[in-house]
Amino acid sequence: MTTLKVIKIGGNIIDDANALGQFLNGFASLKAPKILVHGGGKLASKLAEQMRVAVNMIGGRRITDQxxxxxxxxxxxxxxxxxxxxxxQAQHCNAMGFTGADGNTIVSEKRAVNTIDYGFAGDVKKVNTALLEVLLKTNTTPVFCAITHDENGQLLNTNADTIASELAIGFASKYKTELYYCFEKNGVLLDVNNEDSVIENIDVKTYQNLIDTDCISEGMLPKLNNCFHAIKHKVNKVCIGKTDMLFNTQIKYTTIQK
Amino acid sequence: MTTLKVIKIGGNIIDDANALGQFLNGFASLKAPKILVHGGGKLASKLAEQMRVAVNMIGGRRITDQxxxxxxxxxxxxxxxxxxxxxxQAQHCNAMGFTGADGNTIVSEKRAVNTIDYGFAGDVKKVNTALLEVLLKTNTTPVFCAITHDENGQLLNTNADTIASELAIGFASKYKTELYYCFEKNGVLLDVNNEDSVIENIDVKTYQNLIDTDCISEGMLPKLNNCFHAIKHKVNKVCIGKTDMLFNTQIKYTTIQK
Structure with missing residues (x-):
């Protein structure tokens, strides 16, 4: 089975032109097939400020009005x-940009309003892999941003980590899929202030221990839930760490295990 | 040979939500394969104003600084x-959005600086149809905006009329291509103030006569040059008129002939 890498990058790369350029050079050199998923970083908040649109965040989540x-x-x-x-493209990687609306690749439903109305926020319902598979076979590299649609004409703001895990899961029966969450730290840290305290392997049991002993910061919980969700649904390898983990075999990072 | 329609819509449709919705419903119902090319309308100038970025136009062309x-x-x-x-997508048309950078579909070169520096404006150099053909065969409908790239990492602002004609020309050896320029008038008018004065057929000879007798408004010249360029390069049919020409056989419009 061919290996498919799904790689998610976040704000720490997006917001730093040098880091982004360096990462993209490395990413271009990785063997295809591969899919890149990117978050939005601070640019959206900056533009909102310029346009005098209020930014509303509740519990780290953006409230998405029109x-x-x-x-x-x-x-x-x-x-x-x-x-x-x-x-x-400049690095000879035949990239093609996507929202979930493009080619109807990722369908979401608008998050139901309970106590909080998140507005046009979408939770992934379905990934359609057929068209993407055709593209991967022509050596095209899909690049997904964190927007999906509801099949009724509505675009929806969607968590980039979730898009990455759902894409990896969607391809798990066709490829040996590997999911990489790149962020600003070396991995899941036992001591959040010590970059050397990377927990190299986490399985369901150690994860529960870490939660019970309050070792996982609140911000890491959704990311780790995405990781275990992917591992449970036959994604072959799930890793968290700095982008270096993709290019340097010496580097430590966290691998999620069943 | 299968017929491929390349349809370009401009600001009069883009800037009017009702007109756009109505057009897209009609477009979705047209038999595939088909490609949509859209201009930008007034939204970019409006955003520039909100962001306090000066809009510089010379001879109807936007000067594109960073x-x-x-x-x-x-x-x-x-x-x-x-x-x-x-x-x-809501109309069950499997659309996929493109700039020329996506899939390296349209390569341009930055316009050379002579008397005027147009900034990041690109003139189309090459259309790569292979990947688009794969997509058209899976019943996907490419939707192009007026941006291309130079293969060296630079995006370039590119005339949407030219993108439409170059796409039609690019596919002329593979499909029976038809190119439709939709704009706010019924076609090329003999009297610009009389919508009933549509010139239904223009060939190279009548075109020269119209220019010699000052019957063609300055704004129409580049559009008509694109039309004749397409006809000369084996595009099967080139039409100018309102979007109605696509849906209503009773309507008058202008057809360009060799």
Whole structure:
């Protein structure tokens, strides 16, 4: 079975032109097939400020009203996505930008309003892999931003970590899939202030221990839940760490295990 | 030979939500294969104003500095393109958004600086049809915005009329290609103030006569040059008129002939 790498990068790379350029050069050199998923970083908030649109966050999640949806569509699918695609093309990586609406690749449903109305936020319902598979076979590299649609004409702001895990799961029956969450730390840390305290392997049992002993920071919980969700659904390898883990075999990072 | 329709819509449709919705419903119902090319309309200038970026036009052409390129990338490739794609998906048309950088489909070169520096404006050098052909065969409908790239990582603002004609020309050896320029008038008019004065057929000879007798408005010249360029390069049919020409056989419009 061919190996498919699904790699998610976040704000620490997106917001730093040098780091992004360096990462994209490395990413271009990775053996295809591969899929890149990128978050939005701080650019959307910056544009919102310039346009005097209020930024509303509850529990680290952005409340997506119409003005905010327009802004993230412009920033994620426009500026960030297209510049990444152009930079990869310059490195002879045949990149193609996607939202979930493009080719109907990722369908979401608008998050139901319980106590909080998240607005145009979508939770992934279905990944359609057929068209992407055709593209992967022509050596095309899909580059996904964190926007999906509901099949009824509505774009939806969608968590990039979830998009990455759902893509990896969607391809798990066709490829040996590997999912890499790249972020600003070396991995899941036992001591959040010590980059050398990387927990190299986490399985369901040690994960529960870490939660019970309050060793996992609140921000890491959704990421780790995505990881275990992927591992449970036949993704072959799930890793968390700095982008270096993709290029340097000496580097320590966290691997999630069943 | 299968017929491929390449349809270009401009600001009069893009800037009017009702007109756009109505057009997209009609477009979705047209038999595939088909390609949509859209201009940017007034949204980019509006965003530039909100962001206090000066809009510089010379002879009807936008001077594209870095700030302006960012704005059009956000508006054309982000907001407009993705909303069109999502709306077509809702009509069961499997649309996929493109800049020329996506899949390396359209390569341009930055316009040389003579008397005027147009900034990041690109003139089309090459259309790569192979990947698009694969997509057309899977019943996918490409939706192009007016941005291309130079293969060296630079996005370039590119005339949407030219993108449409170059795509039609690129496919002329593989499909019976038809190119439709939709704009706010019924076609090329003998009297610009009389919508009933549509010139139904223009060939090279009548075109020269119309120019000699000052019957062609300055704004129409580049559009007509694109038309004749396409006809000369084996595009089967080139038409100018309102979007109605696509759906209503009773309507008058202009057809360009050799």
């Amino acid at each position: 003005a905010t949806l327009d802004i993230i569509t412009m920033v994620y699918a426009g500026k960030i996505n297209k510049n990444i695609v152009a930079k990869l | 700030a302006t390129l960012d704005i059009i990338t956000m508006v054309y490739a982000g907001k407009i393109n993705k909303n069109i794609v999502a709306k077509l």
